[in-house]
Amino acid sequence: MRQPLTTAAPLRPSFERRRAAGVRALPAILRFAGSTTLLLLAALGQAAAGPLRVAVISDLNGSYGSTRYEASVDRALERILALKPDLVISTGDMVAGQRKPHLTKPEVAAMWQAFHAHVSEPLAAAGIPLAVTPGNHDGSAYGGFEAERRIYGEQWGARKPGLRFLDDAHYPFYYAFAAGDALFISLDATTVGGLPGEQMDWLRDLLERHGGDYAQRVVFSHVPL
Numbered sequence: 001m002r003q004p005l006t007t008a009a010p011l012r013p014s015f016e017r018r019r020a021a022g023v024r025a026l027p028a029i030l031r032f033a034g035s036t037t038l039l040l041l042a043a044l045g046q047a048a049a050g051p052l053r054v055a056v057i058s059d060l061n062g063s064y065g066s067t068r069y070e071a072s073v074d075r076a077l078e079r080i081l082a083l084k085p086d087l088v089i090s091t092g093d094m095v096a097g098q099r100k101p102h103l104t105k106p107e108v109a110a111m112w113q114a115f116h117a118h119v120s121e122p123l124a125a126a127g128i129p130l131a132v133t134p135g136n137h138d139g140s141a142y143g144g145f146e147a148e149r150r151i152y153g154e155q156w157g158a159r160k161p162g163l164r165f166l167d168d169a170h171y172p173f174y175y176a177f178a179a180g181d182a183l184f185i186s187l188d189a190t191t192v193g194g195l196p197g198e199q200m201d202w203l204r205d206l207l208e209r210h211g212g213d214y215a216q217r218v219v220f221s222h223v224p225l
Contacts (some may be wrong), residue, residue: 052180092135092222
């Protein structure tokens with residue numbers, strides 16, 4: 001469960017200078033009270049009109065089954081919309097599943113409806129693509145949560161962003177796309193331990209085929225590997 005979000009800090013002047021110069025860096029992290037809910041603005045190499053600007057959010061969920069998002073989440077979205085990044089990445093736990101006793105299908109659907117109202121739909125209305133990766137509370141691969149994982153796939157299969165996919169055979173779990181001169185790779189990491197052999201083989205093959213074509217390679221997932 002996430003910690004309360006504090007007021008976001010303005011971008012530092014040094015970042016503004018580096019951004020104007022097109023420097024490849026991760027120079028500005030907005031301040032938060034906890035280590036889970038994160039909003040990060042990064043300049044990653046060059047896009048067509050300058051540095052590629054990416055915002056990262058994570059662990060926005062509340063208590064099990066909750067359809068309520070704190071005002072801090074809405075403030076973070078307002079900040080993102082004001083910054084107008086080229087891309088937003090969500091690294092999982094968008095809703096609060098993985099409860100025992102298990103949530104019902106209508107309860108899970110209601111959580112996703114709330115997430116979309118607070119996050120997905122404002123970003124879509126602003127024309128900002130949202131790339132997601134599953135977390136243990138919204139797409140868990142642990143036994144017993146197959147229904148929630150299937151619903152995760154259905155939710156994002158219907159909201160697939162208009163990105164330049166290089167491999168989307170396993171979207172929205174693990175997949176790859178390109179933006180600017182950066183290669184982005186989502187990994188399906190919702191359980192403790194290493195990646196399954198099939199996914200490791202996929203990652204090796206992907207990097208062999210595409211890794212050398214991009215100046216930046218960004219891998220994102222939920223559970224640390």
